[in-house]
Amino acid sequence: MSLRALCERFLEQVQFLSIYIREAHPVDGWWFGEGLLGWLVRKRIPQAAYHVYDPQDFEERRALAGECEASLKYGIPTLVDGMNDRVSQAYAARPTRLYLVGEDGRVAYAGGLGPWGFKPHELEGAIEIYFS
Amino acid sequence: MGSNINFIKNTLFYRREFNQWQQKFDALAPKAGDQAPDFELQTIDGGKHVRLSDFRGVKPVALIFGSFT
Numbered sequence: 001m002s003l004r005a006l007c008e009r010f011l012e013q014v015q016f017l018s019i020y021i022r023e024a025h026p027v028d029g030w031w032f033g034e035g036l037l038g039w040l041v042r043k044r045i046p047q048a049a050y051h052v053y054d055p056q057d058f059e060e061r062r063a064l065a066g067e068c069e070a071s072l073k074y075g076i077p078t079l080v081d082g083m084n085d086r087v088s089q090a091y092a093a094r095p096t097r098l099y100l101v102g103e104d105g106r107v108a109y110a111g112g113l114g115p116w117g118f119k120p121h122e123l124e125g126a127i128e129i130y131f132s
Numbered sequence: 133m134g135s136n137i138n139f140i141k142n143t144l145f146y147r148r149e150f151n152q153w154q155q156k157f158d159a160l161a162p163k164a165g166d167q168a169p170d171f172e173l174q175t176i177d178g179g180k181h182v183r184l185s186d187f188r189g190v191k192p193v194a195l196i197f198g199s200f201t
Contacts, residue, residue: 003196015191017182018198019173025201030146032201035135049200066176068200076196079173079182090169092154092161093197101168101193105185108192110164113154123194130192 003120007074010127014100016076020065021088024095026054047072058083098123100130 001009007016025032025048032041033050042050049068055061062080069078081087088094096118098111109126111117162168172183187193 010194013191015187015193016196017184017193018196020176021197021199023199023201030142030150032139035137035139038135038139052201062174062176062178064200069176071200074196077182078176080176081173087169087171087173088197089157090161090171091195091197092157094150094153094157096198097195098197099162099168099195101184101187101195103187103189103192105167105170105188107162107164107166107168110162113158114197127192127194 001121001124004072004074006120006124006127007076009124011075013131014127016074018069018074018076018078019087019093020061020068020078020080021093021095022081022085023052023054023064025050026052028053055083100126102130 010016023029027033031050032038038050042048049071052064055064058080061083065078065080091097091099092113094114096114098109098118098120099107100109100123102108108130109123111119111122168184170183170185172181174181184193
């Protein structure tokens with residue numbers, strides 16, 4: 001199940017929050033924009049951006065988060081982590097990760113480390129169990 | 133060819149850095165059953181601050197961490 005479909009399915013029962021963190025593959029970092037291998041990655045993940053430099057301040061990161069939200073259209077609020085990356089560190093969230101936090105404030109589901117541990121279908125299962 | 137070699141070199145370097153970062157912080161990250169670390173962050177328009185604990189007793193919260201790249 002795609003993230004968008006997951007959000008649509010449980011939008012009434014669950015508060016989805018997108019937390020925008022440090023860029024995983026900026027041009028001035030671990031860039032996937034060059035070479036044949038980079039081309040293969042871009043074919044595999046077309047929804048990501050490959051022209052982005054690492055934001056130097058919070059305003060740049062916030063602007064980029066806005067572009068990302070407009071592009072992905074999940075229909076959920078996007079919050080922006082500070083330049084100290086405090087929240088992504090607290091949740092070990094780089095480059096991407098999923099969690100479900102219950103109404104009691106306790107973690108009901110902690111997804112695996114990204115990118116390979118990023119599994120929307122597991123989050124879906126966790127939500128179903130939470131409400132069962 | 134040069135760009136492919138650059139890609140491989142970059143991947144070897146940054147992958148190690150990523151792995152070290154993940155190992156360091158995953159040891160401290162919350163597991164199922166743990167209290168989720170509270171936080172307060174701004175929305176993308178800067179108009180609102182949202183705190184995770186605002187939703188306690190209201191709704192469960194699904195956190196989706198990521199970036200555009």
